[in-house]
Amino acid sequence: MGYPRDLLKAANCVIFDFDGPVCDLFAQYSASDVVKDLHGWLEKDLEVAVPPGEFAADPLGYLGLVEQIRPGDPCVEGLEKRLTEQEERAAESAQPTDCAADLIRELVAVRVRLGIATNNSAAAAVAYLRRMRLDGSFGAHVHGRGRDFAKLKPDPDSLLRVLDSTGSKPEESVMIGDSKNDLDAAVQLGVPFIAFVPEPMESRVSGERKHERRWYGRVPVVESLGELLGR
Structure with a gap:
């Protein structure tokens, strides 16, 4: 079945980063x-x-x-x-990430708690989720930046707020993120992590750039959220 899916299957709470794993926020409005x-x-x-x-x-x-x-x-x-x-x-014009809505609905169907931990504003995330009719899947568990910018990821503040609001423990949760900041925040709390890396690095970037982008280290990686479907 593959390690990323096994990790997801064991989780009672799934924490999504917003811009990337859920949608491309600036797809039309750069x-x-x-x-x-x-x-x-x-x-x-x-x-x-x-x-x-x-x-x-x-x-x-x-x-x-x-x-x-x-x-x-x-x-x-x-x-x-x-x-x-x-x-x-x-x-209002953000582009949905392929398979994100299907994955969210599948997780809701098996009663997994869902949350969003993002450096973007919670208002923007809620607006997108409402537009896609996914807001009910996350309820009050959408946590974005506050006024203390020192608490943006890689600080784990937004992840802590998701854990608190869902009543979840780090070890029973998993985060799906697409940046080193996401990974570093999860590691600080002991939250297992799945790296969402949609571009095949070897075919899209130079050797030097590829080295810079290998932020995910040894954590499990998926190139498509479709790899996580079918619990």
């Missing part, structure tokens, strides 16, 4: 456009100059950069609020 909007708003409305640099296509990274350069500045709270609005807008 992350680069979001960063341009955030940067333009800071410069024009608040006269705060923080060039995006390496975070030109990474809204969360840009938010963190501004917070690092101007800690405690009210502009950071305003920027986070504007990012949440942009994420909610993006959720």
